[in-house]
Amino acid sequence: MTDKIYTPPKIWQWEQGNGGQFSNINRPVSGATHNKSLPVGQHPIQLYSLATPNGVKVTILLEELLALGIKGAEYDAHLIKIMEGEQFSSGFVEINPNSKIPALVDYSLTKPLAVFESGAILLYLAEKFKQFIPSQISDRVQCLSWLFWQVGTAPLLGGGFGHFYAYAPEKYEYPINRFTMEVKRQLDVLDKQLANNQYICGSEYTIADIAIFSWYGALVENKIYDAAEFLQTNSYQNVIRWARLIDSRSAVKRGKMVNRTWGEPEEQLHERHQSSDFELKTQDKN
Numbered sequence: 001m002t003d004k005i006y007t008p009p010k011i012w013q014w015e016q017g018n019g020g021q022f023s024n025i026n027r028p029v030s031g032a033t034h035n036k037s038l039p040v041g042q043h044p045i046q047l048y049s050l051a052t053p054n055g056v057k058v059t060i061l062l063e064e065l066l067a068l069g070i071k072g073a074e075y076d077a078h079l080i081k082i083m084e085g086e087q088f089s090s091g092f093v094e095i096n097p098n099s100k101i102p103a104l105v106d107y108s109l110t111k112p113l114a115v116f117e118s119g120a121i122l123l124y125l126a127e128k129f130k131q132f133i134p135s136q137i138s139d140r141v142q143c144l145s146w147l148f149w150q151v152g153t154a155p156l157l158g159g160g161f162g163h164f165y166a167y168a169p170e171k172y173e174y175p176i177n178r179f180t181m182e183v184k185r186q187l188d189v190l191d192k193q194l195a196n197n198q199y200i201c202g203s204e205y206t207i208a209d210i211a212i213f214s215w216y217g218a219l220v221e222n223k224i225y226d227a228a229e230f231l232q233t234n235s236y237q238n239v240i241r242w243a244r245l246i247d248s249r250s251a252v253k254r255g256k257m258v259n260r261t262w263g264e265p266e267e268q269l270h271e272r273h274q275s276s277d278f279e280l281k282t283q284d285k286n
Contacts, residue, residue, distance in 0.1 A: 003172045021167060025085050031093060038091035040107075041076025041273050048078050048092060049102035051260035053158070053214040053224065054118040058102045059272070060210050060255030061125055061132065066275065067251045070129050072108060077258045077272040119151040122207040132207045142201050146208035150215065156182050157215055166225040180231065183219075187236045190216060194238035198245070209246060217243035254278055 014028050040046055045062070049055040065073035080086045080101050087099045096103040096116035103116040106128075115124050123144075126133035134140045161179035164172065190212070193200060200208045215224075220240050222228035234240070246252055257269040257278070269281055 003174050021169075022083075025082065025088075030097060030099065031088075032090040033085060033088040034090070036086075036089035036091055038089070038095070039076075039078050040105075041078070043074040043076050043273075044072060044106060044108035045075035046078065046105045046107065047075050047102060048080050048095070048104070049259045050080050050082055051256065051258060052082075052101065053218055054100075054154070055102045055259055056256050057118045057211050057214045058104065058121050058125075059258040060214065060252050061122055061207060063251035063255040063258075064210070064249075065125065065129055065131060068131060070131070073125070073129060074274075075272070079259050079261070079270050081261075117151075119147055119211060122147065122211055126207045132205065132210070134201070134204060134206065139201065139204070143206045143208045146200050147211050150208070150211040153186050154215055157186065157219070161227075162225050165227055165230070184231060187216065187220075187231070187233065187239060190242075191236040191238045194242045199242070205246075209242075213243060213246045213252075217246060221247065257281070 038046075038048060047058060047062070049058060051059070059077060062073050062075050080092065082101060086092065087096075087101060092103065093099055095105055095114035098116060100116070102118055102121060103114065104121050104124075106113045106115065106124075115121050123133070134143050156179060160175070161183045164175040164179060168175075190200075197203075199205050200212060216239060218224045219231070220228065220233040220236060220243050222233070228234070257267055258272045259270065260268045261270055262268070266281070269277060271277075
C-alpha cells in the first residue's frame with residue numbers, strides 16, 4: 001500500500017476545483033444555474049442526451065423500436081453538452097431535477113410526461129410499446145432483475161473504476177484496486193450467466209441486454225476507459241461473444257451514433273430528428 005494518508009476533516013468543505021476534469025460541473029448543490037428552455041421537435045418523443053453509456057441505452061432502444069415499424073417511437077434527440085453544463089439549464093432541471101442525461105418527454109399523452117434515469121426510460125418505453133420486455137411473469141422478473149443489476153453496478157463501474165482509473169487527477173492504489181476487483185467480479189457474473197444463454201435472460205433480446213451492453217459491451221470492446229488490457233477482458237469470452245452479437249445489429253449501430261460528439265466523424269450524429277439523418281450522414285461520408 002503506497003497511498004498517502006488522508007485524514008478527513010471534522011466538517012467537509014467544498015473547494016471549487018475538486019473533481020479533476022469534471023470540476024467545472026461538479027458541485028454539492030442541485031438546481032438550475034441559468035435560464036434556458038429546451039428545444040422541442042416535431043415527434044412524440046423528445047430526448048435530451050449525450051452518447052455516454054447511459055445515453056446510448058435509450059437511443060438503441062428507440063432505434064430498435066423503429067426497426068420494428070413502430071411509428072410512435074419516432075423521436076428527436078437533442079444534444080446536451082454536459083461538459084458545458086447544459087444539464088443545469090432551467091429547462092433541463094424542470095424535466096430532471098437530478099441534472100443527469102438522459103431525460104425524455106413523451107408528448108403523445110394528453111399531458112406531456114417527463115421521464116428521467118436511463119433504466120426508468122428503458123422500462124417506460126418497453127412497457128409503452130410492449131416490446132423487448134417479456135410478458136410472462138417469471139421471464140419479466142428475470143429481465144427486470146438484470147436491468148436493475150446494471151443500474152446498481154453502473155456507479156461502481158463508471159463512478160468508481162472509471163473515475164479513479166481514467167479520470168482522477170491523482171492515481172491511488174487503494175481505490176483502483178478496490179473497484180478493479182469489483183468490476184472483474186461483475187464481468188465474471190456476466191460471463192457465467194452467458195455461458196448457457198444467448199442473451200442475458202435466455203434466447204430473448206431484452207432491455208436488460210441493451211442496458212448491460214451499453215456499459216459492459218463497451219468495456220470489453222475497449223470503447224471506454226481504455227482498460228481492456230488492464231482488466232484482461234479477453235478472458236471473459238462469453239461476454240465478448242454476446243457483445244459482438246448485439247453490436248452487429250443495425251439498430252444498435254445507429255443508436256450508438258446519436259448524440260455522439262467524439263471519435264471518427266462517420267460515427268457521429270450530433271442530433272437526430274428523422275430517420276433520413278443517418279442516410280444524409282452516409283452521403284456526406286461519400
